[in-house]
Amino acid sequence: MSENQDQDPIVVQEADAIYESVRTICHHSETQPAPTVYRVLGNLKGAAGPMLAQALNQLADGLVRSLDEYEVYQDDGSDPVLNIAAAAGHMRLAAQLAADLGEQLSEAQNAIAQQGYRD
Secondary structure, three states: OOHHHHOOOHHHHHHHHHHHHHHHHHHOOOOOOHHHHHHHHHHHHHHHOHHHHHHHHHHHHHHHHHHHHOOOOOOOOOOHHHHHHHHHHHHHHHHHHHHHHHHHHHHHHHHOOOOOOOO
């Protein structure tokens, strides 16, 4: 970890860790039996469902509140309130999609819940 990363807020550090974890799953998701996939789906469901939705909603709320706590500006001189409103709207939509994703992962997990395998 670089010196600059040590100074990143914890939310940035954890988002970096999530990214790296998903990246690792992408590199190691070759043929896997149902019990393994079941466990992976359970963890992804926990991370990507309601919990991710909550995190996105909280980040959107915090972004909106930042207008009152910081001297926020746009490099191009435009009104930052409009861009924060747009970003917060997209984040809230993403939160709903994350909740939907969690439901779909749950359904996928349920579909293979009774499977086993033999070597």
